[in-house]
Amino acid sequence: MTSYGWMWWQGYVTVRLRGPGLERLLNKIADLDIGLHKVERLTADVIIIRLRVRDFRRLRPLLRGTRINVSILDKHGAAFLIRKFRLRAFFAVGLVASVLLILYLGNFLWFIEVTGLETLPLEALKMAAEELGLRAGTAKCQIQPRAVEAGLMKRFPSLVWADVRLNGVKAEIRLGEGDGLQSEYGTSGQIYAKKDGLVTEIRALRGTPQVREGATVRQGDLLIAGVYSDARGQKQFGAAQGIVKARVWYEGVGETALLRWEPIPTGRNHTQYVLSIGPITIPLGRSYARDSHLVEGKDWNLYLGRAMVPIRWTRLEYQEVERVSIRVADQEAERAAYALAWESLMAQGVSREAVLEERHRTDLIIDGDGLRVTVQVEVQEDIGLFLSQ
Amino acid sequence: MGPVMNRTLRRRLAHTLDLPAAVLLDQATIHLMGDAEARIVNHRGLVQYTSLCIKARSLQGMIELTGEDLEIVSFSSSEMKIAGRIRQVVLK
Numbered sequence: 484m485t486s487y488g489w490m491w492w493q494g495y496v497t498v499r500l501r502g503p504g505l506e507r508l509l510n511k512i513a514d515l516d517i518g519l520h521k522v523e524r525l526t527a528d529v530i531i532i533r534l535r536v537r538d539f540r541r542l543r544p545l546l547r548g549t550r551i552n553v554s555i556l557d558k559h560g561a562a563f564l565i566r567k568f569r570l571r572a573f574f575a576v577g578l579v580a581s582v583l584l585i586l587y588l589g590n591f592l593w594f595i596e597v598t599g600l601e602t603l604p605l606e607a608l609k610m611a612a613e614e615l616g617l618r619a620g621t622a623k624c625q626i627q628p629r630a631v632e633a634g635l636m637k638r639f640p641s642l643v644w645a646d647v648r649l650n651g652v653k654a655e656i657r658l659g660e661g662d663g664l665q666s667e668y669g670t671s672g673q674i675y676a677k678k679d680g681l682v683t684e685i686r687a688l689r690g691t692p693q694v695r696e697g698a699t700v701r702q703g704d705l706l707i708a709g710v711y712s713d714a715r716g717q718k719q720f721g722a723a724q725g726i727v728k729a730r731v732w733y734e735g736v737g738e739t740a741l742l743r744w745e746p747i748p749t750g751r752n753h754t755q756y757v758l759s760i761g762p763i764t765i766p767l768g769r770s771y772a773r774d775s776h777l778v779e780g781k782d783w784n785l786y787l788g789r790a791m792v793p794i795r796w797t798r799l800e801y802q803e804v805e806r807v808s809i810r811v812a813d814q815e816a817e818r819a820a821y822a823l824a825w826e827s828l829m830a831q832g833v834s835r836e837a838v839l840e841e842r843h844r845t846d847l848i849i850d851g852d853g854l855r856v857t858v859q860v861e862v863q864e865d866i867g868l869f870l871s872q
Numbered sequence: 873m874g875p876v877m878n879r880t881l882r883r884r885l886a887h888t889l890d891l892p893a894a895v896l897l898d899q900a901t902i903h904l905m906g907d908a909e910a911r912i913v914n915h916r917g918l919v920q921y922t923s924l925c926i927k928a929r930s931l932q933g934m935i936e937l938t939g940e941d942l943e944i945v946s947f948s949s950s951e952m953k954i955a956g957r958i959r960q961v962v963l964k
Contacts, residue, residue, distance in 0.1 A: 486946070510917040513949040522944035524921055 490520060494536045494562030502551030505530045511545050536562060584760070585785070585794065592621050592654050593761050593793040599658040603639055608656075611638050617647070617654055620762065626654070652793060672871035673723045674707040676700045680729030680866050690723030700729065706867055727867040733833050733860050737823025739816045740853040746777055746804035753801040761793040776801040813854070817845055820856035828858060837862045900930030902961060909945075910937060910954045910961070918944075918952070926954055934964040 500508065505528070512519060517538040523531040539555075546553060568575035595617060597608060612618070615634040617626060628647035635645045635658070646657040673690065682698050690707040694700055707723040753776075756767040778799055785794040821843065825835075840861040848855050885891070903911040916929040921944065926937045942956035 506918045506921055509921075509947060513917075513947060516949060519947040520945070522921070522947050524923055524943075530921070 486518070487520060490518075490533075490535055491560045492562075494558070494560035495520070495533055496536055496539055496555050497531060497533050497557040497559070498539065498542075499554050499556050500530045500532060500551055501528055501554075502549065503528060504549070505551065508545065508549065508551055512542065515541055515545070517541060531556070536560075581794075588761060588793060589652060590623055591761070592617070592623055592626060592649065592652060593619050594653040595619065595656065596653060597656045597658065599660070601660045603641065603658075603660065608635070608639070608658075611635060612656060617656075623649055623652075628654075631656075671709050671721050672869055673705055673709045674725060674727065674867040674869050676702055676704045676706055676727070676729075676866050677868040678702050678731055678866055680731040682706075682727060682729045683863060684728040685725070686727075687723070687725040689721065690725060692725070694727070700866070722871070723869065725867065726865050728863055729866045730839065730861050730863055731866060733828055733831055733862065735824040735827035735831070735833075735858045735860075736855060737820040737825070737827060737858075738848065738853055738855045739811070739820040739823065741811050741813070741816055742852060743809050743811050744806040745809045747807055748777075749803045749805055751803040753803070755799045755801065757797040757799060759793075759795040759797065770799075771801045771803070775805075776803050778802075816854045817856060820845075820854050821858065824856045824858040828860060833860060833862060837864065839863055898931055900932055900935060902935065904958070904961065907939070907958045908955060910958055912952045912954070914950060915952055918947070923956070928952060930963075932963060936960075936962040936964060938962075 509519065509522070509530070509532075512532075512534075517534060520533040521531075522533075525531060536558075542553065595609065595612065597605060597612075600608065612631060612635065615631045617631050626649065628649065631647045632645040635647075635656075636642050641660050642658055644659040646655075648655045648657075679701050680699070682694050682696055682700060685692050685694065685696060685706070687707050690709050690711050692707050693705045700706065706727045707725045709720050709723040711719055711721065711723075713719050753771055754768070755770055758765045758767060778801055780800075781798045783796045785796075824843070838860045841858065842860075843856055843858040846855045846857070847853075898914055900915055901913040903913070905911075912928055912930075912935060914930065915935065916931065918926075918928055919934065920927040923942050924938060924940065926942055926944070928935045937954060937958055938960045939956050939958040942954060942958070945953040945955045947953075
């Protein structure tokens with residue numbers, strides 16, 4: 484144990500010395516065989532020293548007759564901690580129990596992170612991982628990362644590689660997906676329309692186009708057949724390749740009410756604390772109805788090294804409110820409904836930059852006392868979908 | 873036996889027995905670790921302490937350390953450990 488560690492164990496104080504001739508006093512202290520640590524010079528007449536508690540009492544005779552003022556700034560060390568814990572026995576027991584609980588819970592897996600997904604659905608992959616034994620709450624010693632990797636590769640043929648690593652209480656699943664289209668091009672097949680549209684451009688790199696520019700196609704129509712003539716003029720059947728661009732229509736609908744319920748604070752506030760240990764949530768104090776209160780929360784997560792220990796302390800501030808109905812202006816409601824309609828379009832994969840033409844219509848919802856905005860847009864996109872034979 | 877005589881005798885003894893002079897003659901020893909740390913053993917008291925200059929007495933004279941952000945890490949009757957950016961050590 485270092486001398487500083489030993490001093491901490493015995494307990495030490497941070498002392499401020501203020502006055503003239505401080506160097507002389509330091510020499511006198513040293514002559515009494517008192518060890519000083521971290522002696523800081525703050526100003527011309529102030530020095531901060533750190534010394535053991537039992538040595539502090541020995542300073543008194545040295546200070547007699549001097550104009551040096553001494554004050555304790557802080558107390559540190561095990562001796563003071565023990566004294567504090569004696570006064571708060573339950574706190575000490577709770578602290579020890581918490582540490583033991585943290586160490587125990589650290590033996591389990593609590594978080595699963597998946598990276599590298601491109602086309603595979605996350606939920607399907609998580610379900611598969613759970614079935615292979617990788618689920619939150621499982622003891623880490625029971626998890627076999629190599630078996631999970633092999634299982635995932637078997638269940639999802641589009642995966643090129645899978646890597647499962649345990650990092651503290653977190654499992655990281657890193658995946659690599661292959662380019663399915665390229666592998667499919669190795670076989671024979673044709674290109675079909677994946678949605679309705681008006682063909683604007685067709686470029687067949689291999690195969691025979693089955694539609695012309697300006698033609699209207701329906702979902703599932705054959706666009707480029709896999710039949711083509713090779714260099715010797717012989718007819719072959721292989722993988723059709725090409726791009727078929729078409730004007731495609733999308734429709735998005737958004738609705739908003741013409742009445743808004745505005746929360747007005749009543750001035751009554753409440754606080755609730757919530758302790759979360761892994762999947763277990765323990766509310767400390769009364770909770771209040773969310774429809775009559777606005778709630779703001781602040782979280783504190785407990786970290787142990789790089790791995791996050793699953794303990795969270797949350798403070799919820801409840802602000803009681805009364806809801807008052809306010810009439811929304813037609814223009815404001817229309818704007819909000821229009822934004823919602825666009826959100827619906829974007830969820831379908833439409834980007835504003837790709838829009839060639841846009842139309843929108845506003846209708847009054849009589850029953851619900853609200854507005855409905857319908858937005859129709861026209862975009863140009865590749866509608867070809869390769870299907871192997 | 874006077875102090876000068878005593879010191880001469882000790883020096884001769886150290887020379888004859890091939891012992892380190894610092895042990896028998898109470899000579900101050902200065903250990904430098906790069907420019908970040910210094911340890912002065914067998915000092916005879918602190919004379920001046922600022923963040924730019926630390927002066928300590930020794931049997932051989934005044935030891936003066938100059939530099940920047942100087943701080944006494946530990947201090948006892950025989951040993952003093954100094955940290956900071958040490959630029960110069962002078963024995964006057």
